[in-house]
Amino acid sequence: MSSSKMENSQWSNLYLGICIFSLQWILTYQQVNVALRGIATQSSSFSGYYYASFAIDGNRASDLRLSSCTHTNADNSPWWRVNLLAMYDISNVIITNRGDACAERLNGAEIHIGNSLINNGNNNPRCVVIPSMPAGASVNYTCNMRGRYVNVIIPNVIQYLTLCEVEVYGVPVPVFKKAFLRIMFNSNEDLSNPTMREKVLGKIKSTNVQPSIFQIQWTKEPELETET
Numbered sequence: 001m002s003s004s005k006m007e008n009s010q011w012s013n014l015y016l017g018i019c020i021f022s023l024q025w026i027l028t029y030q031q032v033n034v035a036l037r038g039i040a041t042q043s044s045s046f047s048g049y050y051y052a053s054f055a056i057d058g059n060r061a062s063d064l065r066l067s068s069c070t071h072t073n074a075d076n077s078p079w080w081r082v083n084l085l086a087m088y089d090i091s092n093v094i095i096t097n098r099g100d101a102c103a104e105r106l107n108g109a110e111i112h113i114g115n116s117l118i119n120n121g122n123n124n125p126r127c128v129v130i131p132s133m134p135a136g137a138s139v140n141y142t143c144n145m146r147g148r149y150v151n152v153i154i155p156n157v158i159q160y161l162t163l164c165e166v167e168v169y170g171v172p173v174p175v176f177k178k179a180f181l182r183i184m185f186n187s188n189e190d191l192s193n194p195t196m197r198e199k200v201l202g203k204i205k206s207t208n209v210q211p212s213i214f215q216i217q218w219t220k221e222p223e224l225e226t227e228t
Contacts, residue, residue: 030171031091031169031171032169033167033168033169034084034088034169035056035082035150035166035168036056036058037084037085038082038083038084038085039053039082039085040052040055040056040070040080040082041080041081041083042070042072042078042079042080042081043073043075043077043078043079043080043120043161044072044073044075044078045072045073046071046072046073046160047071050064050069050070050072050162051070052070054067054069054070055070055080055082055163055164055165055166056082059165060096060164061164062096062099062100062135062136062164064098064100064101064162064164065100068164068165069098069162069164070162070163070164071160071161071162072160073160074158074160075158075159075160075161076157076158077122077153078153078154078159078160078161079120079121079122079152079154080151080152080153080163080166081149081150081151081152082149082150083148083149084147084150084168085148086148086172087115087146087147087148087172087173088146088148088168088170088171088172089144089145089170089171089172089173090143090144090145090146090150090168090169090170091142091143091144091169091170092142092143092144092169093111093113093127093141093143093150093166093167093168093169094138094139094140094167094169095111095130095133095139095141095152095163095165095166096136096137096138096163096164096167097133097135097136097137097138097139097163097164098136098162098163098164099135099137099164100135100136101135102162103133103134103135103136104132105154105159105160105161105162106130106132106133106161106162106163107130107131107132107133108131108154109129109130109152109153109154109161110126110128110129110130110153110154110155111126111128111130111141111143111150111151111152112124112125112126112127112149112150112151112152112153113125113127113143113145113146113147113150114145114147114148115147115148116149117149120151121149121151122155124147124149124151125145125147127141127143127145128141138165146173150166150168152166
């Protein structure tokens with residue numbers, strides 16, 4: 001390489017591709033009832049009163065008269081859905097059945113989890129079929145599925161659907177973001193040298209980049225040839 005090329009290549013640009021994990025997922029892997037933060041809807045509301053939101057009010061009271069249970073009309077394949085507002089890795093779903101009457105109406109209900117709203121979300125993958133549930137019981141169903149929407153549907157039958165609480169436990173799906181920094185450095189420096197890398201990381205910290213750095217990729221721009 002000519003001396004002119006050597007001089008022109010003394011400085012080059014360093015691009016750092018930084019993959020940043022969602023801090024919420026990394027720092028808190030605690031299972032919480034994420035349904036409490038969601039928005040609920042259902043196929044209909046009996047008497048225009050027993051709202052879908054009653055199933056995510058944090059209250060397991062199972063007496064319909066206490067205004068903490070949902071109740072649809074006698075719909076064909078009645079359904080209930082909660083929009084979690086983000087995608088979650090869902091470990092389990094807890095359903096609380098009505099306790100004062102008509103507990104058998106929940107027989108054959110299905111829990112579906114996914115990201116689609118086709119057929120009101122009822123076409124998403126199925127976690128479980130509920131064969132039956134005792135009156136007033138809260139039953140835990142293991143799903144280990146990923147999704148934004150959780151549906152409860154009683155398919156292929158004209159029936160009322162009543163849910164006194166639906167709890168969804170999971171953690172947010174990690175979100176990847178990229179940030180790019182351009183830093184000037186002497187190209188004669190050895191990037192495999194730990195001391196050099198510490199200097200570069202120090203420059204990154206000085207730019208107030210979030211501390212949740214997951215991976216750093218070191219890439220040099222192609223050198224430009226010059227006429228001799």
